[in-house]
Amino acid sequence: MLNTLKGKIMIGIVFALIIFNFGLSIFIYNTFYTNIKNNIKGDMENVRKFSISTLKYSAMVIEDDLKVKNKTVYEVNNNYECYVGLYDSNNNPIDYKGNTLFENSINNILESSKGKSSAIIFNIKSGLICTYVYPVYLNGKYDSSLVIQKSYNDYYNSIKSTMTNIIAAQIVLLIVIIGALNYFINKIISPLKKLSVEMKRYGEGKEVDKISVKSKDEIGQVTKSFNEMIEEKKKLENISKDFFNNATHELKTPVTSIYGYVQVLKEEELNNMDEEFKKRAINRMMLECGKLKELIQKLLEVSRCGVSKKEIKQKVNLNILITELCDRLIDRSRRLNKEFIINIEEITTLVIKEDIEHIILNLIDNSLKYSKGKEIYISLKKLDKNSDNFIFEIKNKISSIPENIFRNLLEPFVKYNEFDGNLEESISSSGLGLYLCNELAQKNMLTLKYNIKNDEISFYLLNSNLS
Secondary structure (H helix, E strand, O other), rough: OOOOHHHHHHHHHHHHHHHHHHHHHHHHHHHHHHHHHHHHHHHHHHHHHHHHHHHHHHHHOOOHHHHHHHHHHHHHHHHOOOOEEEEEOOEEEEEOOOOOOHHHHHHHHHHHOOOOOOOEEEOOOEEEEEEEEEOOOOOOOOEEEEEEEOOOOHHHHHHHHHHHHHOOOOOHHHHHHHHHHHHHHHHHHHHHHHHHHHHHHOOOOOOOOOOOOOOOOOHHHHHHHHHHHHHHHHHHHHHHHEEEEEHHHHHHHHHHHHHHHHHHHOOOHHHHHHHHHHHHHHHHHHHHHHHHHHHHHHHHHHHHHHHOOOOOOOOHHHOOOOOOOHOOOOOHHHHHEEEEEEEOOOOOEEEEHHHHHHHHOOOOHHHHHHOOEEEEEEEEOOOOOOOOEEEEEEEEEEOOEEEEEOOOOOOOOOOOOOOOOOHHHOOOOOOOOOHHHHHHHHOOEEEEEEEEOOOOEEEHHHHHHHH
């Protein structure tokens, strides 16, 4: 139990409650005992006043000193039912009445007083006994010491009974609190127990279920995060599965085509093969090999994009980079009868240079391959003069694209190919170019978006906080 969270919480709370109740009991007992002593002192003060007034009155009406003291002792004992005695300066009794309850207290209190000061002693021995001494002065001279001793057992026992009831109530309350704590702690940490079990299953690679939790506290938040992690894991598993299946299919297609041509060439090897067919077969195999090479290269790039590695960001002049990339592709654009319409501002941003270069180069390359018009519009501008927020846009005309494709252009293996009679231009793409660009954009805290309106497609690259 000590090794569990519940055990540690329970032991800590129970220990704190015991200490609290122990301290509360001491405080209550001291409060009661102080009140008892104050009440007894008040009672003793009343006895003293009565004794002194009786002694002084008797001295005025009775000439015999011994009779005065006898009367005083008698009157006090008769009215207050306590031991009362008058002692001389040598602590010898002059007269007394009643039974001594604790003789040592009388001797001790007389020694401490020495006829000069009053004193009071409380003795707890089979009850509560109070002994009080007061020096009596008549006509300005020391006359005797008044000693009063009285039992307060009934009063003390009632207080003890009250204290016993209080302690018993505290014990019962402590048991009830422990039971309630046990119930509520079990209820609170129940999601944690389920979370621990599911996390262990998760670590073992087993199927993990979502945990139902209604609380909005820290445990609820942790459980919610775990459920979200499980959902995300399932999504990633499905994405990985689909990606693997698509990649396998894309690899299988050119391999099957190459294998088919090789098989035909092998079967026709002994016969006189048509030289024209042989040439077409070799060209087709070379094209399929090129496609296979490109697909493998894209898959490797996607794989590297998903691997965490330390890459240093640096300040990149986007306007210079875009100009250089356009110059690099200018010959190809002329060969395809395309023209770049460039409108860029001077902008610097903090990114991984290789990533941003790959994104922009891929977008320009796609425009050259798929544009149905002559002009390709490229722009770069600031969205706010006082900030580094920017937007890069590349726009060109295209032919119509099926809705199920243009809505998912940034997903892996989403592609649309037209055959226009040119075999080279009709070789299908890998379907990974835009997906890879999107992944690189996210890695650099950028957003890649696109919009298709009428017969134009626009791609936008902008700061993520503006998306």
